[in-house]
Amino acid sequence: MNKNLQIAVEASLKAGKVIMEVYDTSFNIEIKDDKSPLTEADKKANDVINSYLVNTAFPIISEENKQTDYSSRKNWTTCWVVDPVDGTKEFIKRNGEFTVNIALVTNGKPELGVIYVPATKTIYVANVTTKEAFKSQLNSHDASLEEVMSSSKKLQPKGPKSNPVQVVGSRSHMSQETLDFVETIKKEGKDVEVVSKGSSLKFCLVAEGNADVYPRFAPTMEWDTAAGQAICNAVGIDVISQKTNKSLLYNKENLLNPWFLVSKN
Template structure:
């Protein structure tokens, strides 16, 4: 296995264990400058992940790290892209639909990705060049490399019918999404909405539990990089709405344009 993928897996699972420790107790919720929530789980998970990744000597872009100016970042041909707790709103709601996201970026493209779902102890991982993605269980967040032998391969459902399973966000539904769904119906499709939080939406696409994921709401690069890698590995595309080009990473601004996974 790619050594960086293994490091990312170990980091994600360790962070997930810490997140569950916080999740099982009462915790305070702070608000960032953009009014998004922040908990001690975000901070502790970030510290753990950084402790694993710093040893690789590859720079880290994380939602909870101090952001490095693009004048420095533009010289990075390779970097880690991390969201230590994706779906903090879901975490606060205690609905279980939050994840740990770690991706490795090379020349603006995700080359490997790890998504760990702490509540269900489910690990998703992929290396894009192998064109395969996998999932497995990590009982009690006790990771050992042997557990990867229990992994099962995942793939999209390419047998599309007149009914499209369209992924919608639990916390970020928008009027633009409603218009998009209306247009699909006008084209003759039946639309079945599949609602999920965090990067689990990418997982649904990669494992064939959904057919399309339109995102007409703001996301940051760390929200999408790991899921993007997962989707690329199984033959799906993550395309910008305006120009049908793939999302790219380590841009001047880390805000993503609207996109569609298909």
Template structure:
């Protein structure tokens, strides 16, 4: 498992290096995909790099930018990689720096390893769910990082929550009426609410670090948007709960679209009416 996590970390950082180079030179070569989402040169370049690393393993790959394998084949996979080579393409185009590389390893539908790398802030998050440990380091400007990745000094553990203040993290690009209603309902239980806007999978990281308390997502996401973030959260004891099943999100489904969900380090139960 450590070797696989090391490999995913190296792949994410190398992809991030290429993404930043394209970002700095404004060489986006923007296209619009069939689902009306943006695709840039950075998405495809990062995907090629990540695939080069992950294909050295016998584990199949689900990536936003790969051709989707038919479920009749996928349903027999015990393990698979799930990759978003550039999560937050809209943030990339806005040049606000809040985009990431996401790589997760899934076993029997559950994330067991996760890596999230932010090429601009150089924040690298990684986790082994089975060991119940998540870590964070800062990669240097030359994309070098410590050999002591699994030092206790790098571990992240959610801080104790403040019952008088709830910090709600939301998407910069997908804040909608359902989310606003949800936050209004929270105000009935918490004297003070602070809203923290953040793009891409960094929202999961804020929850895992204890810098935010709840991330409600009542807009469409795909499995590659959430798998790595869920791994990092689950490694520190935080769950990503589906609004449809009231259970943890699962992966390598017949339909790769997620249900709406909430990530919370507070005791939280959906209204099941």
């Protein structure tokens, strides 16, 4: 396994461990700017991830880090893009659908990606360059790299002519535009099944063949999508900006993503 990918895998597992230490307590579910348990989970996970990535040659864009000004970032050829806890609302609801997202981006394009689901100990790993992507079901957050590899199963997207068309929708962020997209498919004479899922797991559903398309017509940030895009790109799934009609790019001046569509050409 690529050395940087190994580091990302190890960081995600250790972050997942500290997240679950908070998740399994009777934390206050109010969202506050002070040290509420949820904020503490974000911070602890971020600290763990930074402790691993800081030893690499690449700077870090993380939701929980102070953002570097674009005047400096624009000179970064390669950087990490991290969300220590993706799926805040899912964390509060205790439905398990939150993730650790770590991606390595080069020249604006995802190169490596890891998504870890701490509640189920499931990890998704991708190398876009070698077109390899797999998931592993682990027994422990302390699993070794050998255990990750030995339990790996290759990701395989669905074929192009499935019926009904499975459309991924957000549990917490379904927009009117997404509902309109579903109606457009129905007008083409196709049946539609909406598959609800939180956090970056929506990308994983498409990459592993449990959905056909993921329309995201609502705001996201780069750290929400970079790892998911890496996993999709590695298996031939495109993540297309509805603004440029090209792949989403990263380390932009504005870290807010445009609307996008995840599907196979």
